Amino acid sequence: MTSNYSVAVAGLGSMGMGMAKSLLKADIETYGCDVSKDRLDEFSSAGGNASELSDIAAEIDCLILVVVNATQTESIINSHVANMKQGSVVMSCATVSPEFAKEMQSFCKQNQVHYLDAPISGGSVKASKGQITVLASGTDDAFSKARPALDAMAEKVFELGNTAGPGSALKVVNQLLAGVHIAAAAEAITFGISQGIDAQTTVDVISQCAGTSWMFENRGPHIADGDYTPHSAVDIFVKDLGIVCNIASDSAFTAPLASTAYSQFKEASDKGLGGEDDSAVAKIYAEKAGLKLP
């Protein structure tokens, strides 16, 4: 065990569970917190300490928040940071606005707790292998207090500045592109079908042409296979593109592609597809054009 260093992971979803297990593999004392008993049991079986955050907040050096959104992040910070040790660190991983990250940093600072603005990327498979990417910004103290956990969980840590904000800003930029590219993949594949090109052919050919994207290559096969098992759900992009659109609006920035992609995901969600894989946005395109997907 890394002596005298302990971590709590709040939120044992597909990302958080993998990250928590990566900490265990690195011999770091790790507590797992979640509302789901099944997830806590899974974490216990892997050798972790299933806990209530209120029981261990005063003991830990690093609290990693891998929750869904700003509301959950704020709720946990408001409830527990006052009980944390002076000089410990909160590492916040949800996709939030840069402004929100700055507010959380400020609140933590009032409690002598460091804050690392640390949105993550990479998916559940990479999380389970200790290979996530972290878009991080924060003070030197925040980085150094989080370092053992970062080393255990991440393949790549971008250090983007000495205050909260830039980490979240770049994550939001990434989500703008990711959301537009998923919707564009759906638009292109269904457009191809409308021209007599089957989905698999479009996936095979475009993957080797200049029209490709990381998301096209990752999500295109879901559409070609007709498999909408949610690896990342439609509603994630309703949320994340919603953040993009709100920030843009507040900044007098015009983001027509993000806004258009948002409308596609929102329509999919409104039609009951919010829990399906985000590639299910293709169903909206197909329905409008009267096309049959694989």
Place this chain on the structure above:
Amino acid sequence: MTSNYSVAVAGLGSMGMGMAKSLLKADIETYGCDVSKDRLDEFSSAGGNASELSDIAAEIDCLILVVVNATQTESIINSHVANMKQGSVVMSCATVSPEFAKEMQSFCKQNQVHYLDAPISGGSVKASKGQITVLASGTDDAFSKARPALDAMAEKVFELGNTAGPGSALKVVNQLLAGVHIAAAAEAITFGISQGIDAQTTVDVISQCAGTSWMFENRGPHIADGDYTPHSAVDIFVKDLGIVCNIASDSAFTAPLASTAYSQFKEASDKGLGGEDDSAVAKIYAEKAGLKLP
């Protein structure tokens, strides 16, 4: 020389010149045709035969059209196919609609000339190395008559069906994605600037995240460097996304991202940026938000 096999390349632009030189390197007798004397001189200096198409149309086995659009393609086919040898082939590389490709195939067939629907991808550097990608469809006879030229010019030939149409359809699908991705790159990089993230940081970080695309990695650096030397111009995407939108409209297909991206390129063109690199669409975003680009 490949005995008794000769080719004419009509259109010695950045793609056509490279393709014509690749044919020369493969010891294929090659004629080059262009309205520009400078380009003809360049081709002659490389060992090619600078010619008027009307002088050699009756001699060649393969006519490769590397012109800008459907109008130029149709004009050359209407003027010269009647003079071509029975059993020779026209290989048409411009981005056109599948319907147009079928019409050209039909016209060529009336003249006992084969037609290969053969849009290309890869850029001028790959063209000069004999490494283009060809999205091809046509009869077996069309493929076999074009084969020596394809072998000399292409790294990859997708064989997409035994009639004209699918080649052009997939090229249009590729251009839909390429155009949306370029505009999305511009939107994301300028959005990042609005949040205090400099363009180079966005390019460096996102290139290694799930938000990346082939176009982001290729065009992003142009924006970060402030270098709008046209490798491919804004007006190309006004044209190609215009084709996407027209086909979509004729097919009752809704393509909101292609339509939104089209509007950005069109606005850039209307503001006098049509001849700049397509990444100059970023200037439209920056101007609206009052931001300064590198």
